[in-house]
Amino acid sequence: MTAPLAAVDRPASYIGKSVPRPNAKRLLAGRGQYVDDLRLPRLAHVAFLRCPHAHARLKSLDIAAATRAPGVVRVVTAQDLAGRYTPWVGVLTHFKGLKSPPQHPLVHDRATWQGEPVAAVVAESRALAEDAVALIEIVWEELPPLTDMAAALAPGAVPLHAELGDNLCFGRAIDAGAVDEAFAKADCVVEESYSFARHTGVCLEPRSILADFDPADGRLTVHCSSQAPHMMKEIFARHFHLPETAVRVICGDVGGSFGIKIHVYPDDMATVAIALLLGRPVKFVADRLESFVSDIHAREHRIAARMALAKDGTIAALAIDDVTGVGPYSTYPRTSAVEGNQVVGLTGAWYRCRNYRANLRVAFQTKPPTTQYRAVGHPIATSVTEALVDRAAAALGLDPVELRRRNLIPDDAYPWTTASGLKFEKLSHQAALEKLLTLMDYDGLRREQAELRRRNIHRGIGIACFVELTNPGPAFYGVGGAPISAQDGCTLRLDPGGTVTCATGVTEQGQGTETMVAQIVASALGLAMDKIRVVTGDTERAPYGGGTWASRGCGIGGEAALQGALALKANILDLAGAMLQAEPAALDLAGGWVVDRAGNRRIGLDEVGRAAYFRGDTLPPGVQPELVATRHYMPRQYPFAFTNGAQASYLELDVETGFIQLLQHWVVEDCGRVVNPLLVEEQIRGGVVQGIGGALFEECIYDQRGQLLNGTLADYLVPMAGEMPDIVVAHIETPTAESMLGAKGAGEAGTGGAPAAVMNAVNDALAPFKVRVTAQPISPWRVLAALGKG
Amino acid sequence: MGRGRLPRATFGMSDAVAIRLTVNGARVERLVAPRLNLVDFLRDELGLTGTHWSCEHGACGACTVLIDGALARGCLVFAIQLDGANVETIEGLTESGALAEVQAAFHARNAVQCGFCSAGMLLAADALLRRNPEPSREQIRAALSGNYCRCTGYHAIVDAVADAARERARRKP
Numbered sequence: 036m037t038a039p040l041a042a043v044d045r046p047a048s049y050i051g052k053s054v055p056r057p058n059a060k061r062l063l064a065g066r067g068q069y070v071d072d073l074r075l076p077r078l079a080h081v082a083f084l085r086c087p088h089a090h091a092r093l094k095s096l097d098i099a100a101a102t103r104a105p106g107v108v109r110v111v112t113a114q115d116l117a118g119r120y121t122p123w124v125g126v127l128t129h130f131k132g133l134k135s136p137p138q139h140p141l142v143h144d145r146a147t148w149q150g151e152p153v154a155a156v157v158a159e160s161r162a163l164a165e166d167a168v169a170l171i172e173i174v175w176e177e178l179p180p181l182t183d184m185a186a187a188l189a190p191g192a193v194p195l196h197a198e199l200g201d202n203l204c205f206g207r208a209i210d211a212g213a214v215d216e217a218f219a220k221a222d223c224v225v226e227e228s229y230s231f232a233r234h235t236g237v238c239l240e241p242r243s244i245l246a247d248f249d250p251a252d253g254r255l256t257v258h259c260s261s262q263a264p265h266m267m268k269e270i271f272a273r274h275f276h277l278p279e280t281a282v283r284v285i286c287g288d289v290g291g292s293f294g295i296k297i298h299v300y301p302d303d304m305a306t307v308a309i310a311l312l313l314g315r316p317v318k319f320v321a322d323r324l325e326s327f328v329s330d331i332h333a334r335e336h337r338i339a340a341r342m343a344l345a346k347d348g349t350i351a352a353l354a355i356d357d358v359t360g361v362g363p364y365s366t367y368p369r370t371s372a373v374e375g376n377q378v379v380g381l382t383g384a385w386y387r388c389r390n391y392r393a394n395l396r397v398a399f400q401t402k403p404p405t406t407q408y409r410a411v412g413h414p415i416a417t418s419v420t421e422a423l424v425d426r427a428a429a430a431l432g433l434d435p436v437e438l439r440r441r442n443l444i445p446d447d448a449y450p451w452t453t454a455s456g457l458k459f460e461k462l463s464h465q466a467a468l469e470k471l472l473t474l475m476d477y478d479g480l481r482r483e484q485a486e487l488r489r490r491n492i493h494r495g496i497g498i499a500c501f502v503e504l505t506n507p508g509p510a511f512y513g514v515g516g517a518p519i520s521a522q523d524g525c526t527l528r529l530d531p532g533g534t535v536t537c538a539t540g541v542t543e544q545g546q547g548t549e550t551m552v553a554q555i556v557a558s559a560l561g562l563a564m565d566k567i568r569v570v571t572g573d574t575e576r577a578p579y580g581g582g583t584w585a586s587r588g589c590g591i592g593g594e595a596a597l598q599g600a601l602a603l604k605a606n607i608l609d610l611a612g613a614m615l616q617a618e619p620a621a622l623d624l625a626g627g628w629v630v631d632r633a634g635n636r637r638i639g640l641d642e643v644g645r646a647a648y649f650r651g652d653t654l655p656p657g658v659q660p661e662l663v664a665t666r667h668y669m670p671r672q673y674p675f676a677f678t679n680g681a682q683a684s685y686l687e688l689d690v691e692t693g694f695i696q697l698l699q700h701w702v703v704e705d706c707g708r709v710v711n712p713l714l715v716e717e718q719i720r721g722g723v724v725q726g727i728g729g730a731l732f733e734e735c736i737y738d739q740r741g742q743l744l745n746g747t748l749a750d751y752l753v754p755m756a757g758e759m760p761d762i763v764v765a766h767i768e769t770p771t772a773e774s775m776l777g778a779k780g781a782g783e784a785g786t787g788g789a790p791a792a793v794m795n796a797v798n799d800a801l802a803p804f805k806v807r808v809t810a811q812p813i814s815p816w817r818v819l820a821a822l823g824k825g
Numbered sequence: 826m827g828r829g830r831l832p833r834a835t836f837g838m839s840d841a842v843a844i845r846l847t848v849n850g851a852r853v854e855r856l857v858a859p860r861l862n863l864v865d866f867l868r869d870e871l872g873l874t875g876t877h878w879s880c881e882h883g884a885c886g887a888c889t890v891l892i893d894g895a896l897a898r899g900c901l902v903f904a905i906q907l908d909g910a911n912v913e914t915i916e917g918l919t920e921s922g923a924l925a926e927v928q929a930a931f932h933a934r935n936a937v938q939c940g941f942c943s944a945g946m947l948l949a950a951d952a953l954l955r956r957n958p959e960p961s962r963e964q965i966r967a968a969l970s971g972n973y974c975r976c977t978g979y980h981a982i983v984d985a986v987a988d989a990a991r992e993r994a995r996r997k998p
């Protein structure tokens with residue numbers, strides 16, 4: 036521990052301990068309760084007819100045969116829903132110039148991507164619903180697809196949405212310092228173009244929603260596989276014109292999310308609309324092909340980048356031009372501006388360079404919407420920056436590590452504001468890099484690499500330094516008008532038996548949220564963890580909060596839990612003081628007991644609980660026990676916390692086949708206070724593997740007509756155990772001083788940094804051939820093409 | 826989105842077929858539609874929701890069960906193919922204790938996050954340990970490569986399977 040945390044740094048503290056997750060046993064026994072596992076009376080099933088074209092006008096839609104099909108309850112089209120909802124628009128006022136048209140649950144007259152839902156069949160089973168979908172007679176008039184980003188933005192391009200005037204969804208320019216002058220005076224300029232394919236989240240549990248409307252009491256209950264129950268409640272109430280009191284959202288077990296399950300999807304909204312229309316529970320679970328064409332996609336960038344350096348390796352200037360495609364709509368409510376915005380905000384942010392220019396253009400296209408997915412923008416910003424640094428090092432004849440050493444923001448230079456305007460409270464780039472080099476035995480690996488090269492074995496070493504943006508404050512979304520809460524709450528109750536029930540606004544998708552909260556609460560209250568019950572995911576049981584995204588679960592939810600636990604502790608000690616006729620300040624909690632300063636047990640928490648709830652008659656007059664406490668937390672000093680780290684990849688390249696074998700991966704991560712190393716480490720590793728997926732395998736391949744060519748998990752490659760390396764993780768702890776807990780978040784660092792390390796390693800292996808690969812995923816054919824063997 | 830998926834239904838009963846099989850040790854008799862898939866049969870007919878749909882295509886392993894003691898992908902099998910078969914799922918194998926060491930090791934190593942892949946992973950890990958009680962890390966990785974996990978980095982899963990192997994060896998008389 037690098038900073039004192041008196042409240043929980045106690046002998047029996049769980050903070051910093053590798054405690055397994057109590058709630059994981061249920062999942063390992065096959066007793067998870069995902070949405071598709073719920074069984075409700077009168078449940079009907081929804082299947083969608085989706086547009087098979089990238090861009091088409093709906094000429095006619097005949098549902099007569101489908102309506103008569105066996106088991107069909109109702110066939111629903113856009114006409115049936117008209118007037119029953121308010122369409123949504125994916126813009127936020129603080130992204131100046133961001134534009135997007137209103138979006139609807141079902142296509143009215145024009146579809147703008149392959150997979151956009153057009154009609155829904157509600158039937159007694161999913162299969163019967165699908166049978167009837169096939170009976171819908173539909174006539175389309177195909178319209179010209181708009182798949183290429185550059186073509187969409189070219190002068191004279193036909194706007195996808197005529198009312199918006201052009202295909203520029205959003206743009207942002209940054210010009211800091213004296214960029215032109217720095218390039219003019221530079222000793223060395225490197226430049227390169229990069230491209231990043233579209234990929235998607237592939238949650239193993241597809242998006243799932245079960246909406247149940249009870250017309251008798253006017254209440255809508257939605258079980259959904261989501262990261263943000265309160266946000267969804269607000270959205271359902273707002274867009275379906277229901278009072279907030281009438282809507283309850285419950286997120287039970289969630290089978291992976293990664294940012295996929297935090298957006299508003301037309302088919303989800305249609306399912307809710309159908310429940311309201313029919314007054315009975317209806318369920319929609321995306322199948323795998325539907326997931327590929329309707330889940331949000333991510334990335335798809337083309338970037339031209341230049342870096343200017345002095346002879347001594349000082350980075351003098353950096354300039355990037357990013358074009359990214361977001362499909363036909365900016366996604367609601369977070370908008371699709373954030374990915375590109377983070378690319379231009381984060382590129383180069385960990386180096387001292389003050390001269391920075393960036394130009395971002397976000398294009399509409401006729402492909403599925405892209406928006407926030409794990410490590411939003413980070414893999415792009417990191418890959419581009421770190422690739423340029425490696426190129427520059429080669430051009431200057433310096434070791435890539437040495438070039439980084441000379442340019443990283445020094446560990447004693449904080450607080451620091453980047454050229455793009457981001458504020459860093461305190462990071463540890465230099466320490467992280469040095470720790471990484473020791474961990475991986477950098478010099479030893481370089482020797483091994485040189486040795487093997489003589490034997491025609493081509494290994495590469497790639498390093499990436501990076502930052503990760505976490506714990507956003509209200510300036511991220513709320514300020515722009517989104518119903519997205521930056522704060523989170525925790526309510527704790529001492530129960531009569533001396534145990535604690537604790538409800539938190541942050542949610543669990545397997546990261547270990549419930550365990551983390553229980554560790555903090557148990558530590559603060561001097562209780563064993565099995566005396567703590569944590570409740571998440573239900574808008575009627577949990578305090579208001581934003582949920583789990585942007586790696587905020589521990590940094591924000593954990594801090595609320597800590598402050599709430601300390602408030603409950605004060606209440607308990609007040610009551611115990613009255614019962615024992617002692618000064619509360621002279622008492623403490625330990626091992627389930629109220630103890631005195633010397634640690635002597637005075638009274639058990641069970642006795643306190645019993646007296647409060649059952650034997651109020653024994654309490655001194657005027658004493659009113661308050662054994663519930665709630666605290667909320669929202670970071671205010673900094674718009675974001677930032678974490679930092681360094682990663683390294685070691686791999687072997689087969690120059691005949693283009694295949695890459697990953698040998699080992701290392702991560703040094705400074706996520707502030709580490710509450711549970713066991714959980715943080717596998718969280719980071721999971722992030723690394725998702726990053727490697729994007730770097731080497733994952734790509735939603737579209738043809739020129741906007742048709743997805745690989746919509747199955749046999750064709751779309753996700754990383755498998757056999758191709759992944761062991762991943763060594765080490766920590767540096769620089770707690771944020773803004774909170775007592777000091778945690779900053781760890782969910783996305785792996786994904787943000789891994790692609791850069793891997794791409795650098797591939798190019799390091801290719802160095803003897805004087806060729807480079809700058810397009811991700813680095814598929815074997817791309818390696819061979821670079822080697823002139825394509 | 827229709828047509829793209831494997832058929833999943835308990836309806837269309839006019840051509841229903843009677844099947845008798847053993848599921849988790851219990852005798853089961855049902856009339857099933859020919860197009861009813863094993864995963865839907867387990868989930869909808871028997872309430873065994875621990876077996877999951879994910880890729881619906883034989884690629885991911887989320888639907889893994891044992892059929893007559895051998896690992897099988899539920900999504901690639903129709904219920905009517907199983908007349909006379911012995912099917913075991915995560916629920917039955919948990920109750921019998923067959924997976925106990927593997928489950929304990931997965932828990933201790935945090936080799937589970939969202940849990941959606943876990944049933945398949947556990948069954949695949951157990952099958953590996955039954956045929957190779959002392960697998961290397963590479964062998965573990967290879968054996969689990971038909972089971973996708975999107976949350977963990979696989980590292981903890983490999984650690985857990987190695988631990989379970991050691992634990993089984995220790996318990997052997």
Ligand code: FES
Nearest residue numbers: 881883885886900
């Ligand atoms: S659902 Fe059967 S293998 Fe994926």
Ligand code: FES
Nearest residue numbers: 938939974975976
């Ligand atoms: S734990 Fe989520 S897919 Fe493996």
